[in-house]
Amino acid sequence: MGDTVGDASGDTEAAHIPVMLDRIVDLLSPALTRPGAVFVDGTLGLGGHAEAMLTDHPELRLVGIDRDTTALRRSRQRLTPFADRVDFAHAEYDDIPRVLDDLGIDEVQGILLDLGVSSPQLDEAERGFAYSYEAPLDMRMDRTQDLTAADVVNTYSAAELTRILRDYGEERFAARVAQAIVRERAKRGIDTTRLLAELVREAIPAATRRTGGNPAKRTFQALRIEVNAELTILERTLPAAIGRLAIGGRIAVLSYHSLEDRLTKRTLASLATDTTPPDLPVPLPEAQPELRLLTRGAEQPSDEENERNPRAASARLRAAERVRAPRK
Numbered sequence: 001m002g003d004t005v006g007d008a009s010g011d012t013e014a015a016h017i018p019v020m021l022d023r024i025v026d027l028l029s030p031a032l033t034r035p036g037a038v039f040v041d042g043t044l045g046l047g048g049h050a051e052a053m054l055t056d057h058p059e060l061r062l063v064g065i066d067r068d069t070t071a072l073r074r075s076r077q078r079l080t081p082f083a084d085r086v087d088f089a090h091a092e093y094d095d096i097p098r099v100l101d102d103l104g105i106d107e108v109q110g111i112l113l114d115l116g117v118s119s120p121q122l123d124e125a126e127r128g129f130a131y132s133y134e135a136p137l138d139m140r141m142d143r144t145q146d147l148t149a150a151d152v153v154n155t156y157s158a159a160e161l162t163r164i165l166r167d168y169g170e171e172r173f174a175a176r177v178a179q180a181i182v183r184e185r186a187k188r189g190i191d192t193t194r195l196l197a198e199l200v201r202e203a204i205p206a207a208t209r210r211t212g213g214n215p216a217k218r219t220f221q222a223l224r225i226e227v228n229a230e231l232t233i234l235e236r237t238l239p240a241a242i243g244r245l246a247i248g249g250r251i252a253v254l255s256y257h258s259l260e261d262r263l264t265k266r267t268l269a270s271l272a273t274d275t276t277p278p279d280l281p282v283p284l285p286e287a288q289p290e291l292r293l294l295t296r297g298a299e300q301p302s303d304e305e306n307e308r309n310p311r312a313a314s315a316r317l318r319a320a321e322r323v324r325a326p327r328k
Helices: 021-031 048-056 069-078 080-085 093-102 119-123 149-155 158-169 174-187 193-203 217-228 230-242 258-271 303-308 310-314
Strands: 038-041 061-066 086-090 108-114 245-255 291-293 316-322
Touching: 021 048, 021 108, 021 245, 021 316, 038 048, 048 061, 048 069, 048 080, 048 108, 061 069, 061 080, 061 093, 069 080, 069 086, 080 086, 086 093, 093 108, 093 230, 108 230, 149 158, 149 174, 149 217, 158 174, 158 217, 174 193, 193 217, 217 230, 230 245, 230 258, 245 258, 258 291, 258 316, 303 310
Parallel strands: 038 061, 038 108, 061 086, 108 245
Antiparallel strands: 245 316, 291 316
């Protein structure tokens, strides 16, 4: 979710604070104390987590990556006091190995991935992420890419739309919503958030609409994931990023819906498991775990943080430490 939550206000940097900041600092800091340590923030957002790390570790070098050029501009401004210790990169986070190669960095001591859509993206109506604003159907995190939510809604087949809504939005009425979209677009283009949100509301049975918040929430999540290829990129990112962790290095991942969290859990758990065949009497050295899990399950924000920042409520945090070299 970028790195921030909060309400819509004129001063974005001041109004938003990083999710689970203290806990992330606690989890990652032990790996960042040695001279020359490198910390990768793969979803820099407004730079709140990064600022805390740079402040706490005066010799730390930051590699800040974001696919959103607006986020990069704002974080560059926020991190001006640390400019001599920061490298910025406009890239998706599965590009972490390439970015590090370009900088001549072989391994890093810390990695943070704060997934999903950021509060600034939600709060800027023209970005088209939120069903609560009237805006163009856009939803691109990287506005230099071509594919928009309007393209998906107006060109994908009913079967493709059903699959996306079911798999990415976990929408029970995916087929009904998809058919409603196809019928409506035959009459006119669906190009605004409000038109789509109303269409979804009408497609979902009235009894279901009475509970669970805005009925368009799942459809908007599904479209956003499709437009930005979020799960596909995350699936590539996790092993690629972990592969650049030094021994003793740590990674933390903040997820905001169950699909991200399940993927993160599966990846970290597989690398924290002894893969020696069960019929062998002794553990194989090459099958020993690469990672040690630092969180027991997925940690959640405190009640106090949820009260202060309602958008943090869905956050789930997992972290791990590299304990041995990557398996061959």
